[in-house]
Amino acid sequence: MIELSGIYKVYGTAEASSTVLKDISLQIKEGEFIAIMGPSGSGKSTLLNILGTLDVPSSGKYNFETTDVTALSQDQRSLFRRYVLGFIFQGFNLLKKTTALDNVEMPLIYLGVHAKERKERALQALKSVGLEDRADYEPSKLSGGQQQRVAIARAIVTNPKVLIADEPTGNLDTKRSHEIMQILQEFNKNGITIIMVTHESDIAAYASRVLHVRDGIVEREENNVH
């Protein structure tokens, strides 16, 4: 489904440049659960942002199914994310002073879903992360784990093909982390492809394939059998 070939990412000017990603090539099949691991500064987030089309590679090819993603304009990439991707961030990134329900409804507004259906789908998504009774709570009144579950509900409410998650458990304790991972694993079983960055190997253990990144290259990969 996803095919990267010869991806480079270079920051800075010609004189003082740093190459963060070096000739990355990889393929991800539909339904996979990928974990990207590696030391700090190795380029994990950069790679994930490119996969999530939030960032663009300096060179190389990125094909999604039959689409040449590197040829898309910024607005076209927005549309691509709108219809195909869902995002979960380390810092939850929920809208402040906005209820859980409104947060989850937000991506549906851009899909042009009408208010009534929007509410139904958002409640359904909150239910799937076990938060239907917190729909009217604002983020400031929710625990970290609950906030991340709202963020997951927001990410999956549009029925994305691929879920992009940068350290989704980075701000959570062990117990909450495993709760979140179980939810993600459940969605993966239902057919959503997940690409996740993590530091912790027991979190990476939920993935079907782990990519080890070091200094901008995929050093090694391993397959997990569950």
Place this chain on the structure above:
Amino acid sequence: MFINAFIQALREIKRNLMRSLLTAMGIVIGIASVIAMVNIGKGASQSITKSISKLGSNTLFITPGQQHGPGSQSAVAIPFKSKDVEVLKESIITLDAISAVESSSMTALYGDQNYQTSVKGIENDYFKIQDFSFKSGRDFTSNELRSGLKTCILGKTVVDKLFVNGENPIGKKLRLQKFSCEVAGVLNPKGANTFGMDQDDVILVPLNMFLRRVSGNENIHLIMVKVKDNIPLEEATVQIQQLIRENRHLKPQDEDNFSVRNMSALVDTISQITSMLTIMLGAVAAISLIVGGIGIMNIMLVSVTERTREIGIRIAVGAMSQDILIQFLIEAVVLSGLGGLVGVIFGISITMIVSYFMHFTLIIDPTITVVSLLFSMLIGIVFGIIPARKASNMNPIDALRYE
């Protein structure tokens, strides 16, 4: 999309209510002054026109000297004499009524009451010219007029102030600073005129008595004339001008050293002054609208910066730059539009209050109301575009990282 952006905008404004109110203040003041200005202006001019057609349309005012523009009297202002008035009375048949008028402000005393009012020396035709009728008593006898006997006629306001316990004023003696007079009649009330002056706040005395007792000379500074109904004002004006020129032996090349004006000339002067005021107020309104617009731009820029992360999240979940642009633009338009709405409400309230106290016709022009509202929204678009563009051009990664 638009509806959602609108709802979102209202939510955002509610969230920062105080800030939004202060921001919209410039627009509120600007729009309120435009609305009040236009409506009051229209109401005032309609009232003036109406009252002139009611009682002043066939009245001419003859004054010594020439007026060049509002307020500037030329140097040679030779006053009229009684004989000038007599000549006019005898020679011009197009006139229905004619009266010299001299006036002065004086304190009237009766019993232990005293009251400052306007005392006017007049002739009997004055009642006809001014459309005064008698509530009780009578006008001046020819004997009183000729020899200037000490009688006076009171307006309702003066009666109310001096005869506090409801006595009948007829036959009572008033003290008017230098002399006393006996009340011969009381006028029916006429209320305030177009300019808000109380027409019943007056004591009328025979002209000759006024000249002798108050002026101490024969000088007359105003002759009021009522032209016959079927005669055009211009015709009578020209006749009067020719006659006075002859009497004053002016050569053909000499300018008139007197002037004959009607109410419409007066209205012209007033409308000149009002249009000057309108321009000035218009400038104030324009400036406050610009300031208001800048205020909105400023607060929107602050808001865009504060909400950088939100913008990043929205772009990440698939908002295109136009979605973000529309969201912030609508927010600016809603903000300025609400300011405009409040301004319209204030403007109409001011119009109602001023019209009530100034006795103007109450006019609320629907066009200016709609135009003002649309204009306030336009301000939102004009001054909201820069912040909205700034928001829509954000890069999602940088926006998401923003602390």
